[in-house]
Amino acid sequence: MVCPTLIAELRGVLARPKFRRWITTEEATAFVDLLEREAEQWVDPVAVPPATGEPKDDYLVALHRSCQADLLVSGDSDLVDLAADDVTVLTPGALLDRLQL
Numbered sequence: 165m166v167c168p169t170l171i172a173e174l175r176g177v178l179a180r181p182k183f184r185r186w187i188t189t190e191e192a193t194a195f196v197d198l199l200e201r202e203a204e205q206w207v208d209p210v211a212v213p214p215a216t217g218e219p220k221d222d223y224l225v226a227l228h229r230s231c232q233a234d235l236l237v238s239g240d241s242d243l244v245d246l247a248a249d250d251v252t253v254l255t256p257g258a259l260l261d262r263l264q265l
Contacts, residue, residue: 165203165204165205165206165227165231165233166199166200166203166204166205166206167205167206167207167208167209167223167227168207168208169208169223170223170224170227171196171199171200174196174199175193175196178192178193178195178196179192204231206227206230206231208223208227209223209226209227209230211226212226213226215246215248215251216242216243216246217242218240218242221238221240221242221243224236224238224243225243225246225248225251228251229250229251234252235252235253235254235259236251236252236253236254237253237254237255237256237259238253238254238255238256239255239256
């Protein structure tokens with residue numbers, strides 16, 4: 165599930181030069197375009213209670229909870245280290261490991 169804020173954030177993050185060692189700009193753009201086209205669309209969360217050490221990330225937890233997602237994928241330490249019984253956070257690498265089983 166994605167929302168407009170998530171798509172915009174992902175587009176901006178994957179455009180950063182530090183990601184060029186893993187993914188080209190074109191691949192990043194194609195990936196985000198694919199998500200925007202194929203993922204289940206949700207509206208941006210309206211009620212965003214504090215959930216992380218970084219308020220700008222709280223919308224992701226609110227989105228996870230509102231759509232009852234199975235997991236949240238992030239490399240952000242504020243999310244990866246989140247201690248919440250109802251939110252499972254995997255890093256991109258951990259998700260890839262899980263998918264390769």
